[in-house]
Every structure is written in structure tokens, then in C-alpha cells.
Amino acid sequence: MFKVLVPATTANLGPGFDSLGMALTKYSTYECELNDNIDIQIEGIEKEKLNVENNLVVNSMNKLFDYVGKYPTGYTLKINNGIPMARGLGSSASAIVGGLIVANELVGNPLGKEELLNLATEIEGHPDNVAPALLGELILSTKTSDGKVIYRSIKPFEDLRCVVFIPEYEVSTKDSREVLPEYISMEDTVHNSSHLGLLIMGFLTGDKELIGITMDDRIHEPYRKVLIKKFDEFKKAALDAGAFAFSLSGSGSTIIAYCSESESNMVCEAMQNLANKSNIAGVASVLEPCVNGPIYERGD
Structure with a gap:
């Protein structure tokens, strides 16, 4: 059994449109363990808006399984949603990053953070929220013309x-x-x-x-x-x-x-x-x- 807490994010910070984001101390939690079957449980705020059939966490997990070509027999996944949706706090980024980290753990962690970030960006479309959700701190990021994500991190001042x-x-x-x-x-x-x-x-x-x-x-x-x-x-x-x-x-x-x-x-x-x-x-x-x-x- 393992648990991953993925932070909320705030993006843009004024003039940093679609390029600047910062992780915040508000989290959604993804708890998982290997099992013979797939069992998904959803709790937390606005859980009635989430469903198992077309769940962004699960879809992101399947994206990683397909990418590495390895699939677990099954797993029990408990999602505790702590980030409200459609509020500009990166709820989808947290779900994507949470799903990728969980899936990576289930198949032996074959991917490093750079590959996880590229996969997350492919799912989300741009890295401004997924980068700080995955890496923390304040992140300035973009995609090059060939689709590669480049970024630099800034540690926020303590105060x-x-x-x-x-x-x-x-x-x-x-x-x-x-x-x-x-x-x-x-x-x-x-x-x-x-x-x-x-x-x-x-x-x-x-x-x-x-x-x-x-x-x-x-x-x-x-x-x-x-x-x-x-x-x-x-x-x-x-x-x-x-x-x-x-x-x-x-x-x-x-x-x-x-x-x-x-x-x-x-x-x-x-x-x-x-x-x-x-x-x-x-x-x-x-x-x-x-x-x-x-x-x-x-x-x-």
C-alpha cells in the first residue's frame, strides 16, 4: 500500500499566461495497492462530479501503462479529492500527475520525472499546471516546436x-x-x-x-x-x-x-x-x- 498527495496549483500569476505556475499546499490523495482485480473508490469534495467510467486519474494511469508496455493484473485505488474542480486550482493537473505517479509505482518506476512531465503535458495540453504539480515550487515552462517540455524552477521565498x-x-x-x-x-x-x-x-x-x-x-x-x-x-x-x-x-x-x-x-x-x-x-x-x-x- 502506498499513498501519493499531489498539490493544487495556481497558474499564470498575472502576465505568465499559460507558462507560469506554482504549487500550493492543498492536496488530493491517491492511495493504491496491487490486487487481482481493479477496484476504484472515490471520496472527498465534489465526489459526485467524478465517475469511475471516464476518470482522469485512471485514464492517465492507462496512458502510462500503454507507454511502458507493462500492465498490472489489478489494483485497488482510493481517490480522495481535495481540490475543487473548475476553480482554477489545477484539479485536472493533480489528477493527471497522481495517476501517472501511481501507475509508475505499480509497474516498478521505469519513468523519471522528465518522462512523467512529458506524458502529463501530452495529456493536459500544456505544462503550466502539471509541471508545478509534479515538481513543486514556481515553474516557468513551455513546449518547443518539436513538443519537448523545457522549464526552470524558482524556490518561492520563505515569507x-x-x-x-x-x-x-x-x-x-x-x-x-x-x-x-x-x-x-x-x-x-x-x-x-x-x-x-x-x-x-x-x-x-x-x-x-x-x-x-x-x-x-x-x-x-x-x-x-x-x-x-x-x-x-x-x-x-x-x-x-x-x-x-x-x-x-x-x-x-x-x-x-x-x-x-x-x-x-x-x-x-x-x-x-x-x-x-x-x-x-x-x-x-x-x-x-x-x-x-x-x-x-x-x-x-
């Missing part, structure tokens, strides 16, 4: 805290893509590329002021925020309470404030108070960046 407000309402990937413009101007392109470069420098040096100035997007966030209830009000409340930066988490509906540990509780309270006052169902909480990636535990 960084992420206050997330996770509303009960969802934002579908389809809706979040449909609101994006078909074309963007040269001015907005230059704005995003320059801001992303300096944002990375801010995270490398722990320069919170620089992060706050450069976490400013013109490619996706101005269009997607119309799908988020009181986005601008949440941003103001968080910044007024001491956050140094604010963004959508992925494509939403979760929003995220970046702050120091000393301000995190005040920022969390400000965001929750605004939600309560505005009758927006959801929960604000303080998370830390997940530095080590998935947690592996072996049982008896």
Missing part, C-alpha cells in the same frame, strides 16, 4: 503566503477561453513580456514591491475578470489589507492574493468579509507555496 478565495460557483474552461480576444495588440504583447520578465526577477530576489508592480496582465485577466464576481473589489480589499499582489488563479473562479506571513490573516479576513457582505458563497484561506511537490508515503 510568501497565498490567500485564496475559492467561491462555490465555477468557471468552465470553455467559458474562460471564449471571452479571450482573437488578437492582441503589439503594445499589450510588449507589456506582458516585459512585465513577466521583471516578475520572474521579483520572485528570484524576493522583491515584493517589484512583484506587485509587474503582476499586471493585459492578455487574459481583463477579459476573464468579468466572469468573477466583484473581482476589482476583492483586489482592493486584499491590497488595502496588506497584500502586495493579486491575480486570478488560473482562469478562475478562485482569486489569489500574495502577501507576507504577517499580513496573511488580515488579508484572509478582508476577503472573507467582502464575500460575506456581498453574499458570495465561498471560503478564504491561507496557503503556502508547496516546495517539494507530491508527497509519497508507504504503508504496511
Whole structure:
């Protein structure tokens, strides 16, 4: 019996559209052991939305089995979903990475992290969420013209805290893509590329002021925020309470404030108070960046 905890992720962080992601200390759990038959059990939040017949974890496991050409006779898999779906917290990335790690373990761990990342990206389509889910930390990644994933990791500075407000309402990937413009101007392109470069420098040096100035997007966030209830009000409340930066988490509906540990509780309270006052169902909480990636535990 073994257990794998795979972290949630937040992607984009403002100008890092489809290229920047960070792992967070919120997890889904995948517990597995070899068996004569296949037995799949699903628990956790929103378990009613998950099914056994077309399950992303199981599909990812089968992808790895096919890739390596080895198949277990059977297994018992217990999925405990801890990451809400369609909220911009990388629930699908966690499922994909969890499935691949579990499958790799079942057939003797023939694949290293680089191969697992390439497989995960093939399933997900792009690496911005699967890379931090698999590797931890803050990851800048892309795919080359021949489909190879390249990335670099940044260890988040110790004082960084992420206050997330996770509303009960969802934002579908389809809706979040449909609101994006078909074309963007040269001015907005230059704005995003320059801001992303300096944002990375801010995270490398722990320069919170620089992060706050450069976490400013013109490619996706101005269009997607119309799908988020009181986005601008949440941003103001968080910044007024001491956050140094604010963004959508992925494509939403979760929003995220970046702050120091000393301000995190005040920022969390400000965001929750605004939600309560505005009758927006959801929960604000303080998370830390997940530095080590998935947690592996072996049982008896």
C-alpha cells in the first residue's frame, strides 16, 4: 500500500499566461495497492462530479501503462479529492500527475520525472499546471516546436503566503477561453513580456514591491475578470489589507492574493468579509507555496 498527495496549483500569476505556475499546499490523495482485480473508490469534495467510467486519474494511469508496455493484473485505488474542480486550482493537473505517479509505482518506476512531465503535458495540453504539480515550487515552462517540455524552477521565498478565495460557483474552461480576444495588440504583447520578465526577477530576489508592480496582465485577466464576481473589489480589499499582489488563479473562479506571513490573516479576513457582505458563497484561506511537490508515503 502506498499513498501519493499531489498539490493544487495556481497558474499564470498575472502576465505568465499559460507558462507560469506554482504549487500550493492543498492536496488530493491517491492511495493504491496491487490486487487481482481493479477496484476504484472515490471520496472527498465534489465526489459526485467524478465517475469511475471516464476518470482522469485512471485514464492517465492507462496512458502510462500503454507507454511502458507493462500492465498490472489489478489494483485497488482510493481517490480522495481535495481540490475543487473548475476553480482554477489545477484539479485536472493533480489528477493527471497522481495517476501517472501511481501507475509508475505499480509497474516498478521505469519513468523519471522528465518522462512523467512529458506524458502529463501530452495529456493536459500544456505544462503550466502539471509541471508545478509534479515538481513543486514556481515553474516557468513551455513546449518547443518539436513538443519537448523545457522549464526552470524558482524556490518561492520563505515569507510568501497565498490567500485564496475559492467561491462555490465555477468557471468552465470553455467559458474562460471564449471571452479571450482573437488578437492582441503589439503594445499589450510588449507589456506582458516585459512585465513577466521583471516578475520572474521579483520572485528570484524576493522583491515584493517589484512583484506587485509587474503582476499586471493585459492578455487574459481583463477579459476573464468579468466572469468573477466583484473581482476589482476583492483586489482592493486584499491590497488595502496588506497584500502586495493579486491575480486570478488560473482562469478562475478562485482569486489569489500574495502577501507576507504577517499580513496573511488580515488579508484572509478582508476577503472573507467582502464575500460575506456581498453574499458570495465561498471560503478564504491561507496557503503556502508547496516546495517539494507530491508527497509519497508507504504503508504496511
